[in-house]
Amino acid sequence: xxxxxxxxxxxxxxxxxxxxxxxxxxxxxxxxxxxxxxxxxxxxxxxxxxxxxxxxxxxxxxxxxxxxxxxxxxxxxxxxxxxxxxxxxxxxxxxxxxxxxxxxxxxxxxxxxxxxxxxxxxxxxxxxxxxxxxxxxxxxxxxxxxxxxxxxxxxxxxxxxxxxxxxxx
Numbered sequence: 001x002x003x004x005x006x007x008x009x010x011x012x013x014x015x016x017x018x019x020x021x022x023x024x025x026x027x028x029x030x031x032x033x034x035x036x037x038x039x040x041x042x043x044x045x046x047x048x049x050x051x052x053x054x055x056x057x058x059x060x061x062x063x064x065x066x067x068x069x070x071x072x073x074x075x076x077x078x079x080x081x082x083x084x085x086x087x088x089x090x091x092x093x094x095x096x097x098x099x100x101x102x103x104x105x106x107x108x109x110x111x112x113x114x115x116x117x118x119x120x121x122x123x124x125x126x127x128x129x130x131x132x133x134x135x136x137x138x139x140x141x142x143x144x145x146x147x148x149x150x151x152x153x154x155x156x157x158x159x160x161x162x163x164x165x166x167x168x169x
Contacts (some may be wrong), residue, residue: 039085064114
């Protein structure tokens with residue numbers, strides 16, 4: 001019922017819950033019920049090496065760095081334009097990248113690596129983590145202002161063992 005209520009809003013969503021509680025299932029449901037025409041684009045922020053995270057999220061121009069494709073590459077933000085970008089394991093994102101992400105969320109633009117031209121995007125941001133965000137903030141591993149930006153709507157998923165009817169589904 002919560003997903004149905006919030007799906008039509010453009011606001012960013014932060015989904016909190018332990019591993020296995022269905023955070024991505026909820027994120028996909030939000031996208032499916034949102035009416036957004038673009039893609040659901042998931043990215044695991046904890047699985048991508050920090051050196052590659054910028055190019056994955058924001059894309060790059062041809063020849064921007066050694067090993068870059070000549071044609072460049074579209075990043076996840078551009079690819080999710082008109083849809084939903086799911087930032088899974090956001091608690092694993094390096095703090096320096098959090099600063100960049102905060103700016104992107106504020107400006108609603110990205111700049112590809114090797115470019116000076118900002119690109120506007122219209123993607124709903126849904127982020128999720130199984131970590132204790134408040135503890136990460138206290139340990140200076142997660143920015144409180146980024147949490148504020150991401151958690152316009154916050155969903156705390158209970159443990160699956162507390163939702164016996166969901167196991168059957």
